[in-house]
Structure formats: structure tokens, C-alpha cells
Amino acid sequence: MTKQPAKLETRFTEQVGIEVPLICGAMYPCSNLELIAAASEAGGIGIIQPISLMFVHGHDLREGIREIRKLTDKPIGFNALVEQSSQVYEDRMKKWVDIAIEEGVRFFITALGSPDWVVKKVHAVGGVVYHDVTTLKWAKRAIEGGVDGLICVNKRAGGHAGEESPQKLLADLKALGVPLICAGGIGDEAQFIEALEMGYDGVQMGTRFIATTECSAHIDYKHAILEAEADDIVLTEKISGIPVAVIQTEYVKKVGTHASWLAKKLLQHPKGKHYMRGYYTLKSLWQLKSASTKGMNYKDYFQAGKSVDGITKIESVADIVSRFADAVRAKAPVSAEAEDDVEADATTE
Structure with a gap:
């Protein structure tokens, strides 16, 4: 697969209105409001996981969103699990999506079901919907449902991982013509650049953002990572x-x-x-x-992906996003016009 220059401005950043093509993925139970806000404030985008926000961190959903807004005025996202096995749960999710829209959220990530009703609600207010997929089959169904982009969950992801490599997923899905986000296995800036050079429009990370100062997960969890x-x-x-x-x-x-x-x-x-x-x-x-x-x-489970290989310290979200963005900028090719300016300066000297 031919590599292309990594860049910060992609179809994804243009759609969502952010500076760095980096998503702090929705995580149960780790998505506390300070983590979400920090990711967005740093130039990427944090995603609200409603059950985590309410059940784990004790916030009313509407008030929780307003608390995030006190910490950042930049775009934030919302995770809508649209599985239809329970009518009670589906009705609650529809109410939660309405609240998020009312509070100004315009980027939604759907998963585990048909996204069509979310797409209808979000498109009506000029918003954008991406859908979690693991194969071409589910990607085609999501496109039929009207989504604007795809979160490509590969076999290196934490939580419910996919079965394909990042390279195979990209090859299978790129002809669909929508922005594609690499989800799984990204823990350091070199892997971030590699995903963008491969042709992905952005990256979603979860495990890397657990080992941050803003994440409220127990220190044992962070050290385990x-x-x-x-x-x-x-x-x-x-x-x-x-x-x-x-x-x-x-x-x-x-x-x-x-x-x-x-x-x-x-x-x-x-x-x-x-x-x-x-x-x-x-x-x-x-x-x-x-x-x-x-x-x-409490001897139980710590969800994490294979990106743990690239995670060596607990640091702030701002430092992570800044370092990743700077690494891409440093690798960006110099334009012909810039090269001429450099040569002119050298001649003058």
C-alpha cells in the first residue's frame, strides 16, 4: 500500500471542525467529563459515553454536558449504542440523544445496531454521524443508514475488538468514499503518523487516554497499562x-x-x-x-488494547495531543514555494 504524506487537515477534521484528527474514544467506565473536555480543548475531540457519565461518575446527563462546556467550548461528541435487544434501553438512548442535541452536540458515534434513527435526528440539525464497524459487511449497512464516516475497529483495539488488521480494513473500506478512522493499536506518535500515512482520515485512541492525569481511573489500572x-x-x-x-x-x-x-x-x-x-x-x-x-x-478486568506497547508514562491529555500533532507537522513535506524561500535566504546570507 502506497503511503501518503501525513497531515493534520483531513476530511474528518473538516467535517467536525477540530484541529487534530484524534478522537478520545468513548470508554465505559473511563470516560469522565474532565477527560472528555481535555481531549477537545487540546484540539482533538472527546466523546461522551452516557452510561459512564451517569452510572460511574454520578452526573445527570444534561448537567454533565454543561459541566464539560464549562471546561471547553470546542466540539465534543456523543456515543450512542443503538442495539435493539431492549425496548427500554432503546427508548432511553433516544432520550439521551435528544438531550445531547439540545445541548449543542453535533458529532455522534453509533455502534451495535442500525444508525438510521440517529442519522435522521442529527442530520436535521446539521450534525455528523460516524459508525463503529469491523468488516465491509457492516460498513455497507452503515452507509445505507446514511452515516457520514466510519470508525474502523481493528484487531488491536481494546474492549470489543475487530478481527482484521488496520491495513486490511482500510483496503476493504476505502472505496466507500467516506472518511475512515483507525481504531485500535495506536499508542504513540509513530503509530499515529503511520495510520495517517496509510490513508486514514483520523485515529481513535482509548487505552492511551486512560493513562492520563485527567482520567479518573484507579492508579492500579493506569500502572497495569x-x-x-x-x-x-x-x-x-x-x-x-x-x-x-x-x-x-x-x-x-x-x-x-x-x-x-x-x-x-x-x-x-x-x-x-x-x-x-x-x-x-x-x-x-x-x-x-x-x-x-x-x-x-478488586480482582477484575482492565480493558486495554495492544497499543500498551507504546505507552510508557502517565501524562496530560494536552501533552499527548500536542506531541502527536507536532510529530505530524515535523514530518510534513516542505512545499516547493517554501524550498525557494529557504534557497533565497541562503543566497542572501
């Missing part, structure tokens, strides 16, 4: 019934990574799968919240 290597990231079915990328702690080794035969059986049953998904959802909400807030004393 600093100490882990890519080979320490394993897929477990114990959290949600489908593979989730986590750090292989002693607890994970002890309990194993495979769902029980009964759980697998129920997940394949037309009616049983809804009950199992509900059970896993409630179980994971408590487990992940406890691990994030209580640390290693």
Missing part, C-alpha cells in the same frame, strides 16, 4: 459473552477466558440470547466499574 506489553492483551468471553480485549492479570489467568457451555448455548438461542445479554450487561457494568474505581484490590 504502563507495565503491559502487547502479548499481555487477551480476549475474554467472561465479561459480555463475546470476546473483549483485557490485560491478562492473575485474576484473568485464574478464572479463564471462555464463557461456560450454558452461556454459549443461551446466547445462540432465539429467546435465551436476550436474557443472557441482559445478564452480561448488568454483570459487566458492575465489574468494570469496580475494577476502574477500586483497582487491583
Whole structure:
């Protein structure tokens, strides 16, 4: 695949109105409002994860958005999980999306279902919708639903990872003609530049932003990320019934990574799968919240992706975004006009 010059101005930055093509991905349970605001204020864009904001961090959604607005007036985004297995949940998500729109949010990332109703609401106010995808099949369905861009979740991502490499996903999806965001495996500026040179319009990071001063995750969680290597990231079915990328702690080794035969059986049953998904959802909400807030004393799961290889210290969001942006600028080719100016200066001297 031919590389192209990395640049900060892409189709994505133009659509969303930001300076750096970098998304601080929505994370349950790690997306606290200070982290979201810091990512946007630094020039990228932070994404609200509503359940994290309300259930983990204790904010009313509308008031939480207003608190973020006190910290930054730059664009912020909203994560809408549009799975339709529960009518109660779907109705709540529609209410949450309405609140976000009313509070001025104009960038939405959808996942796990049909984005069409979100697209309709958001496009009506001039907003933009991207959708999480892992394969060409789901990407085509999202395009049919009217989305403006795609979050390409690859096999190096944390949480619910994809199955394809970043290169394969890009090759499969680039003909769709919409902006593509690389999600998974980006932990340092060299990997950021590589994704942009490959042809992606931006990058979404999650794990890198957990190990920051603004993220409220327990210090044990952050240190686990600093100490882990890519080979320490394993897929477990114990959290949600489908593979989730986590750090292989002693607890994970002890309990194993495979769902029980009964759980697998129920997940394949037309009616049983809804009950199992509900059970896993409630179980994971408590487990992940406890691990994030209580640390290693609560022997549970730390979600993370293979980007841990590039993460060596806890630092501020502003420093990360600035360093990544500066690395791209430093690598940008010098224009012919600029070269002429340099030669003229040298002659004058």
C-alpha cells in the first residue's frame, strides 16, 4: 500500500471542525467529563459515553454536558449504542440523544445496531454521524443508514475488538468514499503518523487516554497499562459473552477466558440470547466499574488494547495531543514555494 504524506487537515477534521484528527474514544467506565473536555480543548475531540457519565461518575446527563462546556467550548461528541435487544434501553438512548442535541452536540458515534434513527435526528440539525464497524459487511449497512464516516475497529483495539488488521480494513473500506478512522493499536506518535500515512482520515485512541492525569481511573489500572506489553492483551468471553480485549492479570489467568457451555448455548438461542445479554450487561457494568474505581484490590478486568506497547508514562491529555500533532507537522513535506524561500535566504546570507 502506497503511503501518503501525513497531515493534520483531513476530511474528518473538516467535517467536525477540530484541529487534530484524534478522537478520545468513548470508554465505559473511563470516560469522565474532565477527560472528555481535555481531549477537545487540546484540539482533538472527546466523546461522551452516557452510561459512564451517569452510572460511574454520578452526573445527570444534561448537567454533565454543561459541566464539560464549562471546561471547553470546542466540539465534543456523543456515543450512542443503538442495539435493539431492549425496548427500554432503546427508548432511553433516544432520550439521551435528544438531550445531547439540545445541548449543542453535533458529532455522534453509533455502534451495535442500525444508525438510521440517529442519522435522521442529527442530520436535521446539521450534525455528523460516524459508525463503529469491523468488516465491509457492516460498513455497507452503515452507509445505507446514511452515516457520514466510519470508525474502523481493528484487531488491536481494546474492549470489543475487530478481527482484521488496520491495513486490511482500510483496503476493504476505502472505496466507500467516506472518511475512515483507525481504531485500535495506536499508542504513540509513530503509530499515529503511520495510520495517517496509510490513508486514514483520523485515529481513535482509548487505552492511551486512560493513562492520563485527567482520567479518573484507579492508579492500579493506569500502572497495569504502563507495565503491559502487547502479548499481555487477551480476549475474554467472561465479561459480555463475546470476546473483549483485557490485560491478562492473575485474576484473568485464574478464572479463564471462555464463557461456560450454558452461556454459549443461551446466547445462540432465539429467546435465551436476550436474557443472557441482559445478564452480561448488568454483570459487566458492575465489574468494570469496580475494577476502574477500586483497582487491583478488586480482582477484575482492565480493558486495554495492544497499543500498551507504546505507552510508557502517565501524562496530560494536552501533552499527548500536542506531541502527536507536532510529530505530524515535523514530518510534513516542505512545499516547493517554501524550498525557494529557504534557497533565497541562503543566497542572501
